[in-house]
Amino acid sequence: MRTPPGPFRPEFWKSPLRGPWLTAVFGSLLLILMVAVALTGFLSHAAYQPDLGRNALVGTDVPFTTFFDWPTGPSWLYAFTQGLHVTGGLVALPLLLAKLWSVIPRLFQFPPVRTPAEGIERIAIALLVSSTGFLFATGIANMQYWYVFRFDFVQAHYYASVVFVVALAVHLVVKVPVALRAYRSRGVLAPLRQSLAETRQEPDGDTLALRPDPPTVSRRGLLAAVGGGSLVVLVANAGQSIGGPTRNLAFLAPRRSGGFPVNKTADGAQVTEAMVGADYRLVLRGGASELELSREELLALPQATHTLTLGCVEGWSTRQTWTGVPLLELARRAGVPDADELLVESLQPAGVLRQATLARGQVADTRSLLALQVGGQDLTLDHGYPARIIVPGLPGVHNTKWVGTLTFRA
Amino acid sequence: MKSRYGASPLHLLVHLAALALAAWALLQVLQLGGWERIVIWLVGAVVLHDAILWPAYATLDRLALRGRPAGWANYVRVPVGISALLLLAFFPVICGKGDATYMRVSGESWDGYAARWLLVSAVLFVVAGTLYLVRSRSGSSS
Numbered sequence: 291m292r293t294p295p296g297p298f299r300p301e302f303w304k305s306p307l308r309g310p311w312l313t314a315v316f317g318s319l320l321l322i323l324m325v326a327v328a329l330t331g332f333l334s335h336a337a338y339q340p341d342l343g344r345n346a347l348v349g350t351d352v353p354f355t356t357f358f359d360w361p362t363g364p365s366w367l368y369a370f371t372q373g374l375h376v377t378g379g380l381v382a383l384p385l386l387l388a389k390l391w392s393v394i395p396r397l398f399q400f401p402p403v404r405t406p407a408e409g410i411e412r413i414a415i416a417l418l419v420s421s422t423g424f425l426f427a428t429g430i431a432n433m434q435y436w437y438v439f440r441f442d443f444v445q446a447h448y449y450a451s452v453v454f455v456v457a458l459a460v461h462l463v464v465k466v467p468v469a470l471r472a473y474r475s476r477g478v479l480a481p482l483r484q485s486l487a488e489t490r491q492e493p494d495g496d497t498l499a500l501r502p503d504p505p506t507v508s509r510r511g512l513l514a515a516v517g518g519g520s521l522v523v524l525v526a527n528a529g530q531s532i533g534g535p536t537r538n539l540a541f542l543a544p545r546r547s548g549g550f551p552v553n554k555t556a557d558g559a560q561v562t563e564a565m566v567g568a569d570y571r572l573v574l575r576g577g578a579s580e581l582e583l584s585r586e587e588l589l590a591l592p593q594a595t596h597t598l599t600l601g602c603v604e605g606w607s608t609r610q611t612w613t614g615v616p617l618l619e620l621a622r623r624a625g626v627p628d629a630d631e632l633l634v635e636s637l638q639p640a641g642v643l644r645q646a647t648l649a650r651g652q653v654a655d656t657r658s659l660l661a662l663q664v665g666g667q668d669l670t671l672d673h674g675y676p677a678r679i680i681v682p683g684l685p686g687v688h689n690t691k692w693v694g695t696l697t698f699r700a
Numbered sequence: 701m702k703s704r705y706g707a708s709p710l711h712l713l714v715h716l717a718a719l720a721l722a723a724w725a726l727l728q729v730l731q732l733g734g735w736e737r738i739v740i741w742l743v744g745a746v747v748l749h750d751a752i753l754w755p756a757y758a759t760l761d762r763l764a765l766r767g768r769p770a771g772w773a774n775y776v777r778v779p780v781g782i783s784a785l786l787l788l789a790f791f792p793v794i795c796g797k798g799d800a801t802y803m804r805v806s807g808e809s810w811d812g813y814a815a816r817w818l819l820v821s822a823v824l825f826v827v828a829g830t831l832y833l834v835r836s837r838s839g840s841s842s
Binding site: 349380383384387390391394397404405406407408410411413414416417419420421422423424426427428430431434435436437438439440441442445446449450452453456457459460463464506507511515518519522523526527541542544545547551552553554555557558672 | 704706707711715717725741742746748749753765786789791792798807810
């Protein structure tokens, strides 16, 4: 069989920088970031507490259930893990591109498969590249509110990450020995000490050029350029998670505007002024009886004030001072002082996230509030007037706004 | 076994285990609404990189380098590369793709993203140009 022209011919490849050591360096750095991004992704799944009530956003038959209750402290916990997930993913993008560049000659290897072992390896690689590309593309679009994909983001992103994790695991089994061999024979850092004039092609490997061009950049120069790309992306986005003055620095973050950002407007949620007017009553369910409380009656109950961080799944956060009735106080009044869980339902007429179920530890935390005010002012309608939930460490959208009914269960 | 398969039986077993788990996840995907689009995106992600992104930047780089001394190439490559990276990572905000959704969700609109991207790109080009000037004057090149 004749070798097709172009990249299928070994002489097509000219860069003297490609080789197992360079791939190992990009791969190692990418691995550290991707492990953090994958872990925080699955932690976010756990933070939604899919085992409770109707919290699950991914099919309930998923065998990977959570083995622990999501903690309530520190209050910035979810803001941190999810900020790391989103910004970590963005920062990994240049490393991913560099890693793919370093091994791209293998894509055009001819013949494509020489042994059954190589064939099955290539299937696993195809799954790895495909799931990685999918996770980056959907993640980037979703965190910028571009729902161009027109499928359920959470479910698709979740199952693609399962494919990614297993494909990555098998890739590590095959390639870690190759990377370690490259580190042992070249030294982990030694190639970084070579100037442009001293840069030569690595002595062996399956991505080497047959007749390499003279180098136009040293390996440390290439690494610095890729790292510079990661750094610029970090600065461009991280401020929306960290907050404070860094928010202004985050020049391309979708949530860079200051103040207290709104996640869903009352208009978007179809909550009207009429629904929250003088006739508004919070329905409190628990024991045998049912209680109805007006906003004035809620304001007359014991109040508490706490400064807590609200973290969004999209990777931005805001820290505010909330005042309201502790959930524990409401649990007592509902006749369930030792509640096992709490179902919160919004006045919002439709949507999966119009309700959320909270765990025992979240109801029991004294900082968990049915907030009536924020920053010393009554809540605005867009922020959940007349009353909203704020629980430390809870994913943003589970801090239900426009609360209509609280059902405590023993 | 090794001679015909090309690796140890362990290699085969590890791959079969991984493929079984991946197949389970993909079968779950096929039960989701809009699964055809999910499959298109899974394949499209590979096509986007291997057939569009990589050939585009590799060809541009080859054209830019052709017949020119290697010394100055990196002063152009690095700022152009970082500017393109920002466009890739923040394409939706820079091009206002999610603007309508963002308005509905937050009550605000996106302003100045394209301008800030161009401004930061300009700063990168100016810094690279200044470095080139300084280094070529002082006679050293890297």
